[in-house]
Amino acid sequence: MLKCLSSFFILISLFVFYSFAYSQPLGLGRPATYNEVSSWDIDIRPDGKGLPVGSGSVIIGEELYTDNCASCHGDFGEGIDRWPELAGGFDTLDSEDPVKTVGSYWPYLSTVWDYVHRAMPFGNAQSLSNDEVYSITAYIMYLNDLVDEDFELSNLNFEEVRLPNEQNFYQDNREDLENVIYSKRCMKDCKKEAIITKRAVVLDVTPEEEDVSDNSNSNEDDIVKTVSLDAKLIKDGEKVFKKCKACHRIGLNAKNGTGPHLNNIFGRVAGQLEDYKKYSKNIKKMGQEGLIWNTETLTSFIENPKKYITGTKMNFKGIKKSDELEALIEYLSATTIIN
Amino acid sequence: MVRKLKTSRRNFVVGSLAAGSAFISTRKAISSNTDDKAITEMQSWNSELGDGVDANPYGYPSEYEKHVIRRNVPWLTADPTSSVNFTPLHELDGTITPNGLCFERHHGGVAIIDPKKYRFMINGLVDQNTVFDLSDLSRFPRINKLYFLECAANSGMEWRGAQLNGCQFTHGMIHNVLYTGILLKDILKEVGLKNSAKWILAEGADSSAMTRSIPIEKAMDDCLIAFKMNGESLRPEQGYPVRLVVPGWEGNMWVKWIRRIEVGDKPWHHREETSKYTDLFSNGKARRFTWEMDAKSVITNPSPQAPLSHRKGPTVITGVAWSGRGKIDKVDVSLDGGINWLEARLSGPADSKSMHRFYLEFNWDGKPLLLQSRALDDTGYVQPTKDQLRSVRGENSIYHNNGIQTWAVDSNGIAENVEVS
Numbered sequence: 001m002l003k004c005l006s007s008f009f010i011l012i013s014l015f016v017f018y019s020f021a022y023s024q025p026l027g028l029g030r031p032a033t034y035n036e037v038s039s040w041d042i043d044i045r046p047d048g049k050g051l052p053v054g055s056g057s058v059i060i061g062e063e064l065y066t067d068n069c070a071s072c073h074g075d076f077g078e079g080i081d082r083w084p085e086l087a088g089g090f091d092t093l094d095s096e097d098p099v100k101t102v103g104s105y106w107p108y109l110s111t112v113w114d115y116v117h118r119a120m121p122f123g124n125a126q127s128l129s130n131d132e133v134y135s136i137t138a139y140i141m142y143l144n145d146l147v148d149e150d151f152e153l154s155n156l157n158f159e160e161v162r163l164p165n166e167q168n169f170y171q172d173n174r175e176d177l178e179n180v181i182y183s184k185r186c187m188k189d190c191k192k193e194a195i196i197t198k199r200a201v202v203l204d205v206t207p208e209e210e211d212v213s214d215n216s217n218s219n220e221d222d223i224v225k226t227v228s229l230d231a232k233l234i235k236d237g238e239k240v241f242k243k244c245k246a247c248h249r250i251g252l253n254a255k256n257g258t259g260p261h262l263n264n265i266f267g268r269v270a271g272q273l274e275d276y277k278k279y280s281k282n283i284k285k286m287g288q289e290g291l292i293w294n295t296e297t298l299t300s301f302i303e304n305p306k307k308y309i310t311g312t313k314m315n316f317k318g319i320k321k322s323d324e325l326e327a328l329i330e331y332l333s334a335t336t337i338i339n
Numbered sequence: 340m341v342r343k344l345k346t347s348r349r350n351f352v353v354g355s356l357a358a359g360s361a362f363i364s365t366r367k368a369i370s371s372n373t374d375d376k377a378i379t380e381m382q383s384w385n386s387e388l389g390d391g392v393d394a395n396p397y398g399y400p401s402e403y404e405k406h407v408i409r410r411n412v413p414w415l416t417a418d419p420t421s422s423v424n425f426t427p428l429h430e431l432d433g434t435i436t437p438n439g440l441c442f443e444r445h446h447g448g449v450a451i452i453d454p455k456k457y458r459f460m461i462n463g464l465v466d467q468n469t470v471f472d473l474s475d476l477s478r479f480p481r482i483n484k485l486y487f488l489e490c491a492a493n494s495g496m497e498w499r500g501a502q503l504n505g506c507q508f509t510h511g512m513i514h515n516v517l518y519t520g521i522l523l524k525d526i527l528k529e530v531g532l533k534n535s536a537k538w539i540l541a542e543g544a545d546s547s548a549m550t551r552s553i554p555i556e557k558a559m560d561d562c563l564i565a566f567k568m569n570g571e572s573l574r575p576e577q578g579y580p581v582r583l584v585v586p587g588w589e590g591n592m593w594v595k596w597i598r599r600i601e602v603g604d605k606p607w608h609h610r611e612e613t614s615k616y617t618d619l620f621s622n623g624k625a626r627r628f629t630w631e632m633d634a635k636s637v638i639t640n641p642s643p644q645a646p647l648s649h650r651k652g653p654t655v656i657t658g659v660a661w662s663g664r665g666k667i668d669k670v671d672v673s674l675d676g677g678i679n680w681l682e683a684r685l686s687g688p689a690d691s692k693s694m695h696r697f698y699l700e701f702n703w704d705g706k707p708l709l710l711q712s713r714a715l716d717d718t719g720y721v722q723p724t725k726d727q728l729r730s731v732r733g734e735n736s737i738y739h740n741n742g743i744q745t746w747a748v749d750s751n752g753i754a755e756n757v758e759v760s
Binding site: 024025026028029030031032036037040041042043044045046047049072081082083093094096098100102105106107108110111114115118119122123125126168169170171172173174177178179181182183184185186187188189190191192193194195196197198199200201205206207242245246257 | 410411412413414415416417418420421446447448460462463467468469470471475478479500501502503504505508525528529530531540542546547548550598599601603605607608609610613614617619621622623624625626627628629630631633643669671675676677678679680682709713715718719720721722723727731734735747755756757758759760
C-alpha cells in the first residue's frame with residue numbers, strides 16, 4: 001500500500017514535470033534588438049518591401065561592374081568560361097537552346113537587387129554599399145537593353161520597373177496535369193518491344209575514375225607541409241587564403257582561374273606566367289621593370305592591390321588586418337618551398 | 340605449430356561453408372583442382388599485431404574502400420565552390436547514407452561556423468523577434484526522423500537523353516539520413532505567429548546567404564531545425580551546426596548553416612526560386628514553386644560503375660526508391676526494358692519521405708538485360724517513363740526528372756546508361 005502510494009506520487013510529479021516541459025511558451029531565447037534585426041534582415045521583395053533608401057546610375061554602375069563583376073560575368077554580361085550569363089537570350093526561351101538571363105527570364109528586378117547585395121561579388125559577398133547595388137542593378141538592366149545609359153534607379157522608381165518575362169510563370173500544376181496520368185501499374189506485355197534509342201557511351205562525358213590509391217585526401221589545396229616555418233601561422237594563412245580562392249588556386253594540379261595560379265609565387269616575376277593570358281598591361285610592365293614577388297612586395301600588393309598596381313585586373317579590396325596578412329604571406333611562402 | 344594452425348583453420352572454413360547456402364555447388368567447381376592460397380597460406384593479419392585502440396580516434400573506412408568517394412563532374416560548373424558532387428550509390432547498401440558520402444552542393448563554398456558564435460534569429464510577423472543560441476535550441480523537445488534529401492537537379496543532365504555513365508552521376512544527388520532536431524513549429528509557436536503569417540523565408544549564414552520562401556503550412560507541418568545527422572553533429576558541408584530539414588521537398592530548400600527565419604505574408608521570389616529551380620516548358624513558360632519531389636527509383640547494382648562480377652546463375656539486383664509524398668508502396672523491376680515487370684522485395688528501416696531499399700533475386704541466363712525499376716508510392720503515383728515526362732514538359736527542363744532509368748547489361752555483366760523505345 002505504501003509502495004503503491006509512493007509510486008502514485010512519483011507518477012504525479014512526473015506528470016507535472018512533463019506538462020511543464022511541454023507547455024509553451026518555454027521562455028527560451030531572448031528578444032532581438034533593433035540593430036541585430038536590421039543587420040541580418042536584408043531581404044527584398046517584389047513589392048519593394050525591404051528596399052533601402054538610395055539610388056544609383058547606369059554610368060556609375062558601368063565602372064563598378066567592370067571592376068567587380070566583369071572578370072567572371074564578362075564585359076557585356078555574356079559570362080566567361082562557365083560563369084553565369086547575366087544578359088541577352090531574348091526570344092530563346094521556347095527554342096532548343098534557351099538562354100536564361102536577368103533580361104530574358106527573371107520575373108522581378110527586386111531579385112537582382114537582393115541577390116547581388118547578398119551574394120556578389122562571388123567570394124567577397126556583402127561588400128557593396130546600397131547605392132553601389134542600385135548602380136550595378138541599373139547597369140545590368142542597361143546590359144539587357146531595358147533602359148538607356150542616362151537611367152537612374154532608386155527606391156522611388158523601383159516599383160515602376162517591370163521585367164519582360166514576369167507574366168510567364170505559373171504555379172505548380174503537376175497534381176492535375178501529370179499525377180493523374182502516372183497512375184497505371186502494368187505488369188505484363190506492357191509494350192511490344194524495347195529497343196535502345198540513346199546511349200551514354202556515345203557522348204563520353206563521364207569523368208574518369210581517378211586513382212585514389214595513395215592518398216584519399218587528394219584535395220589540391222591540402223598539400224602544404226611545414227618546413228621550418230610557423231605551422232600555426234601557416235594554418236591561419238590557409239584560412240585567409242579562402243578570400244583568394246574564388247580566383248586563385250595553389251597545389252599540385254592548380255590551374256589558372258580568374259587569376260593566375262599562385263604556385264611558387266615567392267621569387268616569381270610579376271605578370272609573367274606564360275599560360276595565363278589575362279594579365280593587365282600594368283602588371284606585365286612592372287614585371288618587366290623588375291617587380292619580383294617577395295614578402296615586402298606581396299604585402300604591399302595584397303594590402304591594397306589597386307593602389308600598388310594601378311589598373312590591375314585583380315578586383316579585390318585588399319586585406320587590411322596585419323595579422324591576417326602576415327599569416328597569408330607565411331602560407332604563400334610555405335607553398336613555395338614544397339612546390 | 341604453424342601447420343596445426345593451418346589445418347584447424349581449414350577445417351573451420353570448410354565447416355562454415357557446409358553450414359552455408361545454395362552457393363556451395365558453384366564454389367566447389369572453382370576450387371576443387373587447386374587449393375586456394377588465401378586459405379592455405381598464412382596471412383600477415385593472422386599472425387602480426389594490428390593497430391591498437393586510438394590509432395584513429397575518429398575511424399575511417401578500410402583502406403581497401405578508398406574508391407568509395409563522392410565524385411564531381413568538373414565540366415558542369417566554373418568552380419568547385421559553386422558546384423556539386425555525387426553520392427556513390429553503387430557502393431552503398433541498406434537505407435542510410437554514411438555522413439562522409441552524402442553529396443554536397445554549395446553556392447559559395449562550405450561555411451565554417453564557430454558554434455560559440457552561432458545565432459538563430461526569427462523575425463517578421465511574430466509577436467517577438469527572437470534570438471536563440473545552440474543551448475536554447477537544445478532545450479526544445481527533440482525528435483529523430485529518417486528523411487531523404489534529393490536535389491531538384493538530380494538526373495537533370497539526362498533530360499534530353501542518356502549522358503552520364505554511372506548511377507553516381509545520374510542519381511547521386513540524394514542522401515538519406517537520420518536527423519535529430521526540433522520541430523520548426525515548436526519554435527514558431529514559441530515566438531508567436533501573427534494571423535497574417537503566410538510564408539517564411541529561410542536564410543543561410545554562408546557566403547551565398549542562401550534564401551528560400553516556404554509556405555507556412557509546410558513550416559507548421561513537418562519541417563525540422565536539425566543539428567545531428569546519423570547520430571553525430573552535422574558535417575560542415577551539410578550545414579554545421581544547424582540546418583533546415585524540409586521533408587520530401589527539393590534539397591535546395593533545406594537551407595544549410597541556417598541563421599534566420601523571417602515570417603511574412605507573401606513569397607520573396609528570390610534567385611533560387613526564379614532564376615533557378617523553376618521548370619521551363621517548351622512553350623517558353625515556366626512552372627514555379629515545384630517543391631515536392633516525385634516518386635523515383637534507380638537500380639544501383641548492377642549499374643555502369645558496378646558491373647555484375649559473375650556470369651549466369653543466382654543474381655541479386657538492388658536499388659533505392661523514394662517519394663516526397665509519402666511511403667514507397669511497391670517497387671517493380673523489369674529485365675526486358677519495361678515489357679514485363681516483377682515485384683521487388685523491400686527491406687530495411689524506411690519511413691514516409693525516406694529512401695527505401697529494394698532487392699530482386701533471379702536466376703540470370705547470361706543473356707543481355709535491359710534493367711529498369713519503377714516506384715509506386717502510397718498516394719497511388721506510379722513513376723513515369725522519361726518519354727511520358729517529356730511529352731508533357733518538353734526537353735528544356737532541368738529539374739524534377741524522375742523518369743524510369745534503363746541500364747543495358749551485356750552478357751559480360753557490363754552495364755551502360757541507355758534509353759529504350
